Amino acid sequence: MSSSALSLKKKLLKPTSFFGVKLWVLLVIFIVLFTVLTLIVFLLCVIHYRRQKSYKSRFCFQNPIASKNPNNAYCSSSLDRRLLSLNLSEIGMNSGKLRQHHGQLFSDQLSSTQQASGRIQNSYVTDLESVSRYSPMVKDVWRGNKFSLGELEVATNRFSKENLIGNGDYGIVYHGILFDNTRVAVKRLVSDSFQVEDFTAEMEAIGFVRHKNLVKLLGYHIERAYRLLVNEYVDNKNLQHWLHECSTQVSPLTWSIRVKIIQGIAKGLAYLHEDIEPKVLHRTLTSSNVLLDHQWDPKISDFGLAKLYNPEWGITILESLGYIDPEYAATGDFTQGSDVYSFGVLIMETISGRNPIDRSQPQPYLVDWLKSMVASQKIACVVDPKLPEKPSSKELKRVLLVALRCVDPDLEHRPRMGEVIHMLEPRDLLLCDDQWLKKETY
Numbered sequence: 001m002s003s004s005a006l007s008l009k010k011k012l013l014k015p016t017s018f019f020g021v022k023l024w025v026l027l028v029i030f031i032v033l034f035t036v037l038t039l040i041v042f043l044l045c046v047i048h049y050r051r052q053k054s055y056k057s058r059f060c061f062q063n064p065i066a067s068k069n070p071n072n073a074y075c076s077s078s079l080d081r082r083l084l085s086l087n088l089s090e091i092g093m094n095s096g097k098l099r100q101h102h103g104q105l106f107s108d109q110l111s112s113t114q115q116a117s118g119r120i121q122n123s124y125v126t127d128l129e130s131v132s133r134y135s136p137m138v139k140d141v142w143r144g145n146k147f148s149l150g151e152l153e154v155a156t157n158r159f160s161k162e163n164l165i166g167n168g169d170y171g172i173v174y175h176g177i178l179f180d181n182t183r184v185a186v187k188r189l190v191s192d193s194f195q196v197e198d199f200t201a202e203m204e205a206i207g208f209v210r211h212k213n214l215v216k217l218l219g220y221h222i223e224r225a226y227r228l229l230v231n232e233y234v235d236n237k238n239l240q241h242w243l244h245e246c247s248t249q250v251s252p253l254t255w256s257i258r259v260k261i262i263q264g265i266a267k268g269l270a271y272l273h274e275d276i277e278p279k280v281l282h283r284t285l286t287s288s289n290v291l292l293d294h295q296w297d298p299k300i301s302d303f304g305l306a307k308l309y310n311p312e313w314g315i316t317i318l319e320s321l322g323y324i325d326p327e328y329a330a331t332g333d334f335t336q337g338s339d340v341y342s343f344g345v346l347i348m349e350t351i352s353g354r355n356p357i358d359r360s361q362p363q364p365y366l367v368d369w370l371k372s373m374v375a376s377q378k379i380a381c382v383v384d385p386k387l388p389e390k391p392s393s394k395e396l397k398r399v400l401l402v403a404l405r406c407v408d409p410d411l412e413h414r415p416r417m418g419e420v421i422h423m424l425e426p427r428d429l430l431l432c433d434d435q436w437l438k439k440e441t442y
Contacts, residue, residue, distance in 0.1 A: 213268030270417035322356025344406025353384030
């Protein structure tokens with residue numbers, strides 16, 4: 001060992017004036033402390049950066065198309081200020097008219113909208129379109145009666161014709177965008193005859209209902225003639241549109257998609273009937289009340305609303321559309337079996353592409369026609385001709401058997417929706433036995 005190395009070793013082993021601690025021990029302690037301090041500073045910088053990023057993303061909405069230009073940042077708070085300045089002042093000035101009876105109110109709003117400045121109107125609509133394109137998905141939060149009339153009027157551009165997206169069995173539906181950029185469907189119920197207490201109790205009962213295949217109720221507003229529901233926005237029309245109003249020669253609803261829709265409706269209805277307390281009966285289950293998203297997942301809407309109206313209202317709707325349970329039509333006593341019957345008709349409609357009642361056909365009623373086709377062993381002929389490819393005989397028989405069980409004239413013989421879900425699962429048992437199908441047609 002060289003003399004320099006020995007000299008260094010002696011220095012490192014030599015006690016220092018700091019409590020007699022050797023020099024090499026002090027060096028190790030210093031290195032460790034320096035490393036720890038460096039890590040602490042680095043972690044603090046990372047935490048501060050993430051907090052700043054989270055804060056900005058929470059309050060500002062950056063347009064993805066314009067993200068290359070930092071001057072084009074689209075902030076939701078600035079949108080709120082513009083919308084408020086353009087609309088709330090008008091709402092306040094016309095508050096007297098906005099609280100008249102709902103029928104007169106529609107005409108007042110339309111006339112005031114037509115008289116509004118074209119520049120302001122176009123600017124507002126442009127804002128709505130640009131925001132809705134990049135708005136977040138609906139938040140799964142029950143807000144109860146926390147929506148003010150002014151907030152919903154701003155969200156729907158004062159219930160303008162441009163935001164009208166449909167007329168349902170119970171009201172008119174408008175597309176809206178809330179201040180947090182959430183897209184919603186605002187439904188104005190057509191009747192104000194039911195009591196405030198009944199309406200509030202029913203909304204609170206169904207407000208906490210949450211299922212993948214049910215439209216979420218986010219909140220409501222009730223004031224004088226107003227009965228407003230705020231639902232999640234489902235952006236791919238309804239089943240009725242894709243079955244009967246789509247003009248394409250080949251339907252985008254393939255067999256697998258149709259089975260997926262039928263299974264989803266069954267799961268949503270089973271949840272209402274069997275998984276919550278108190279149970280909820282739909283009462284007006286039709287293809288127009290089955291909304292679809294872009295993954296073709298079905299979402300049942302308007303469940304529980306018929307309870308607010310006169311019982312004759314629900315009977316009239318179902319009877320006019322062909323979903324009526326014979327026992328319900330005779331007695332007016334609506335049960336789970338009545339919903340099951342409507343579901344059976346809905347299965348037949350989804351498979352065949354025919355309306356439940358079609359006066360242009362020799363056999364106008366879908367249930368009677370399908371039973372006659374099965375009895376005549378013409379099962380393949382019941383499939384929608386717009387299907388891009390036909391299902392296998394085994395799959396078709398399985399789904400038809402479920403439909404026929406659901407529309408059994410004897411209420412006691414109809415399955416519960418929980419049983420229907422299992423029946424719709426692929427099975428080999430009894431699928432090749434045509435006698436089962438023949439039995440169900442009598």
